[in-house]
Amino acid sequence: MSMTPQNCAEKAVRRVPRGEKRREEIAAVAERVFLHRGFTETTMQIIAEEASASKETLYRHFGSKEGLFFEVIRSRSVRITGGNEGELSVEGSPREILGDLGLNLLRFLVNPDSLSLYRAIVTEVPREPELGRIFYAQGPARLLNQFANYLVSATRCGKLFCPEPELAAKLFIGSIVANYQILGLIAPEEAAFSDQKMRTHVNEAVSMFLARYGVCSAKRS
């Protein structure tokens, strides 16, 4: 009856965009699939179907399966630390700052997406070492740097005493991260990631750190 029914038709005759926009749509879908299934278990066919795209389009944009994977992981690695670029403020008590940092970190890397990304990278590093370097630089290295910088500042203004900030940073981050990461990667189901447990863990890590590098008052509570 109406003359231009196709545009306002309720049936989802999705207008599919062209060029860069389509490329990004596909990359987003691919990211989800790769993270969910890993590189090997993912086929180009699956990605194409999920994105309602054709394999030809995939190959036109990304050249190969590895090219697509590479781009996806790379962009995600960069995005990971997109938020926390800034310096850590020296305002507030070290205990508070360390606690916040630790808890945020822990919450972040216990979440399934982070674990999947990490798993995918660990798996593919032998074949694509570049991937590991990018991820390390964007993720762990950046965090360590940022934290070490804070330690320097805090030491300078007398709130902490850290002669070797890089090392201290590694110890603190490690004491928080290690056990949860291993569990998350190796035994995801039985990992009990209650927020309560994480809080307790972080608090104790902070206490240990401050026992060594703290500078203030009541030594040895």
Place this chain on the structure above:
Amino acid sequence: MSMTPQNCAEKAVRRVPRGEKRREEIAAVAERVFLHRGFTETTMQIIAEEASASKETLYRHFGSKEGLFFEVIRSRSVRITGGNEGELSVEGSPREILGDLGLNLLRFLVNPDSLSLYRAIVTEVPREPELGRIFYAQGPARLLNQFANYLVSATRCGKLFCPEPELAAKLFIGSIVANYQILGLIAPEEAAFSDQKMRTHVNEAVSMFLARYGVCSAKRS
């Protein structure tokens, strides 16, 4: 000329054993190959060639590729901690004991075989969760337990003060392990694993631990 030349022939006409012995030979070869190349990049054909075996023999003994992989990883996970079953002795100063434990642990897990095993398991856990459980129980869990037991004993005889030994154990092990393990998995080539660095790292980790959980003399050096 001689009547039984084939047995003493210099040409390696390797007498190939039958039954269980052959099975173990093959498993040993498979272990090497799997650790070196990972599950996906390993083919049954390669294993067969490396072991001078026939695929049929592989399948008779192990049923499937996954079966072979499973058996190999399982036995290796068990073997990992085969040495250090015993309790940690309470003799000696905590600083010494923690230092030794830490350094041994660190040396152990930066070695390429350990990293390969860990990588293989991380990769395959989504498909074979059982693998992860076995590894965790045989490796990390056992170590944590052992260490926590030591902390209890040391606390009991007044050499340390650890009200929450499990948590303290996690913090200590984590502070030692995390950074090196990540680097080893993610950026193997640029990982600078000098023994000197590891020593320094461990020493500082021990100092931090003792600052919190130590009990003796010269508080706050």
Place this chain on the structure above:
DNA sequence: ATATAACCGTACCATCTAGTACGCTTATCC
């Protein structure tokens, strides 16, 4: 000694999947 079953090598099958080709449709640019 001889029977038997483990073993080897080669060939083979079925499947899966990266990557290509092609004809038709449709968004986009002028």
Place this chain on the structure above:
DNA sequence: GGATAAGCGTACTAGATGGTACGGTTATAT
């Protein structure tokens, strides 16, 4: 509005690989 290139879907190729079959050989047990 019409040309053009991006995109879709289907079909196809080629290579790799898990797993099987089979005939000949050799260790091993009786």
